[in-house]
Amino acid sequence: MRQIxxxxxxxxxxxxxxxxxxxxxxxxxxxxxHAGNPAIMRQVCxxxxxxxVAVGAQVSxxxxxxxxxxxxxxxxxVLAQQVADQVGLLTEIARAAGIEVSYLKPHGALYNRxxxxxxxxxxxxxxxxxxxxxxxxGGVFLELAQASNRASxxxxxxxxxxxxxxxxxxxxxPGALITAEPEIVLGALRLAEQVDSLCLHGDSPGAVxxxxxVRAALAADGFSIRPFSTGD
Numbered sequence: 001m002r003q004i005x006x007x008x009x010x011x012x013x014x015x016x017x018x019x020x021x022x023x024x025x026x027x028x029x030x031x032x033x034h035a036g037n038p039a040i041m042r043q044v045c046x047x048x049x050x051x052x053v054a055v056g057a058q059v060s061x062x063x064x065x066x067x068x069x070x071x072x073x074x075x076x077x078v079l080a081q082q083v084a085d086q087v088g089l090l091t092e093i094a095r096a097a098g099i100e101v102s103y104l105k106p107h108g109a110l111y112n113r114x115x116x117x118x119x120x121x122x123x124x125x126x127x128x129x130x131x132x133x134x135x136x137x138g139g140v141f142l143e144l145a146q147a148s149n150r151a152s153x154x155x156x157x158x159x160x161x162x163x164x165x166x167x168x169x170x171x172x173x174p175g176a177l178i179t180a181e182p183e184i185v186l187g188a189l190r191l192a193e194q195v196d197s198l199c200l201h202g203d204s205p206g207a208v209x210x211x212x213x214v215r216a217a218l219a220a221d222g223f224s225i226r227p228f229s230t231g232d
Contacts, residue, residue: 034068
């Protein structure tokens with residue numbers, strides 16, 4: 001049976017964390033720099049431990065005001081330390097829940113920046129130890145990880161539009177967000193043949209319903225849904 005991971009961004013204070021944890025196999029947990037706080041992180045980690053959901057550190061530029069979606073020019077050493085601080089906090093909370101942080105995924109502007117910017121990508125890698133990383137296929141972030149023999153996983157977005165170059169359409173441009181459930185499901189089935197993990201945005205309208213529909217369609221198409229970070 002083919003395998004695929006389904007992930008979502010949790011702990012952002014605007015998502016139905018409980019509803020999504022019932023559907024996803026991996027949770028990208030906000031570490032406080034764009035959203036979230038230790039209390040929410042503990043709640044998500046405790047519940048993820050109960051449900052067998054993998055937890056990853058979703059690291060961001062330090063920019064709560066703009067939800068981490070503003071491009072910032074942070075010096076590489078500073079960014080590496082910021083990433084290390086975020087990973088360190090989540091690691092402490094996760095271990096208290098009896099689990100480990102399984103992977104790292106950048107958020108928002110940082111996610112898109114490391115696709116093209118080798119210096120910023122290197123800083124994120126430097127600050128995150130040996131954690132496996134999740135990112136956009138074809139970007140420098142995954143290339144650098146692979147060059148250093150670091151586990152790396154390809155991610156697709158059924159609810160986002162893509163450019164002709166395989167990048168995500170910027171959120172302020174037409175076609176950036178896909179909200180029709182049938183389109184999201186079809187996109188998930190197509191992308192599942194090309195990537196290791198599918199991301200469904202938890203802050204999208206109908207996020208839980210969309211996630212359930214995607215999971216049901218994947219199962220019907222012969223996919224086993226399980227965390228990519230297990231390495232099984």
